[in-house]
Amino acid sequence: MILLPKDFRICRYGLECRLVYEDDVDFILYLRTNKELTKHLHQTEDDRNLQIQWIRDYKKREAEGREYYFIFYYHGEAVGLNRMSSRSELYAVSGSWLCKPEIESWIPIAINFLFNDIVFEILNIQLVVCDVRKQNKKVNKYHKMIGDVKVHESDIDNFYYRTQDTFIPNRDKIIRLFNLNEK
Amino acid sequence: MKNSFMEKFIKLFAEALEREDEIKMEDEFRNYDEWSSIAYLSVIAMMDEEYDVQIEEADFKKLRTVQAVYDACTKE
Numbered sequence: 391m392i393l394l395p396k397d398f399r400i401c402r403y404g405l406e407c408r409l410v411y412e413d414d415v416d417f418i419l420y421l422r423t424n425k426e427l428t429k430h431l432h433q434t435e436d437d438r439n440l441q442i443q444w445i446r447d448y449k450k451r452e453a454e455g456r457e458y459y460f461i462f463y464y465h466g467e468a469v470g471l472n473r474m475s476s477r478s479e480l481y482a483v484s485g486s487w488l489c490k491p492e493i494e495s496w497i498p499i500a501i502n503f504l505f506n507d508i509v510f511e512i513l514n515i516q517l518v519v520c521d522v523r524k525q526n527k528k529v530n531k532y533h534k535m536i537g538d539v540k541v542h543e544s545d546i547d548n549f550y551y552r553t554q555d556t557f558i559p560n561r562d563k564i565i566r567l568f569n570l571n572e573k
Numbered sequence: 574m575k576n577s578f579m580e581k582f583i584k585l586f587a588e589a590l591e592r593e594d595e596i597k598m599e600d601e602f603r604n605y606d607e608w609s610s611i612a613y614l615s616v617i618a619m620m621d622e623e624y625d626v627q628i629e630e631a632d633f634k635k636l637r638t639v640q641a642v643y644d645a646c647t648k649e
Contacts, residue, residue, distance in 0.1 A: 489610075495609075495610040495613040495614075496610065496613070496630065497610070498610040498611075499610055499611075499614055527591045528591065528607075528609055528611040528612070529611070531591065531611060531615065532611045532614070535611075535614065535615070535618065563618075564614065564618075566627075567614070567617050567618060567621060567627070568614070568617075568630065569629065569630060
C-alpha cells in the first residue's frame with residue numbers, strides 16, 4: 391500500500407486538500423451531526439471527546455496506509471470531507487462524502503473528483519467500492535453519472551464499483567461542463 | 574399553454590431534479606427541496622445532451638426560473 395506523508399497536500403479544481411488532524415474535530419462534528427446531511431449515513435454521536443479519540447485511532451490506521459480521511463478547503467475555508475479505507479493494495483471503499491451546506495454548487499462534485507484523483511493517480515487503487523442507501527436518490531444518480539457500475543443491492547443499499555476506465559471519461563465530461571480546470 | 578417542446582423540457586427537468594411535484598415555468602427552481610449540487614450537475618448535463626447547450630457557470634447563475642432555463646435551451 392502506498393503511504394501518504396503526514397503533511398500530504400494537493401491543490402486541484404480550485405480546492406486544497408490535506409489529511410485530517412485532531413484540530414479538525416469541530417468541523418468534522420459539525421458535518422457529521424447535521425441531521426439533514428447525514429440522514430443516509432451512519433450516525434455519529436455529538437461528543438467532542440469521542441470524536442477526538444476516533445481521530446487518534448484513525449491516525450494509526452492512516453500511518454499504516456489502511457485509511458485516509460481528507461479535508462477540503464476552498465479559499466481557505468473548510469468545505470468538505472471524503473474518506474477511503476483500503477481493503478488491499480488495489481481495492482478500497484469510499485465513504486463519508488460530506489460537504490458544508492450553502493457552498494457553491496460545483497464544489498461537492500470537485501471534492502469527490504479530487505478524492506478519486508488521489509485514490510486512482512496517487513494511491514494507485516484499481517477498484518473503488520461504494521455503498522449507497524437506496525433512498526438517497528441524489529447520490530445514486532451521481533454514481534450513475536460518473537459511470538459507476540451497480541454490482542449488487544441489498545434491501546437498503548446499492549453497491550457500486552468504480553474503476554479508472556469507468557470514471558475518467560465521465561469525470562472529464564463533467565470537468566468541461568463545470569469548467570473545473572479554470573477554477 | 575404548453576407546447577410539446579415545453580412538455581418534453583419539463584419532463585427532462587423533473588427527471589434531472591428527481592422531482593415528483595408539479596413544475597411550473599414561473600417557479601424559482603433553486604427554492605425546490607430537490608435542488609442540490611447533483612441536481613445542478615444533472616441540469617447542465619441535460620442541457621448539453623438534450624439541447625446541445627453548453628452554459629457557463631456565471632451564465633447559469635443568472636437563470637432564476639424554469640422558464641429561463643427553457644429559454645436558454647431553446648434559443649436559436
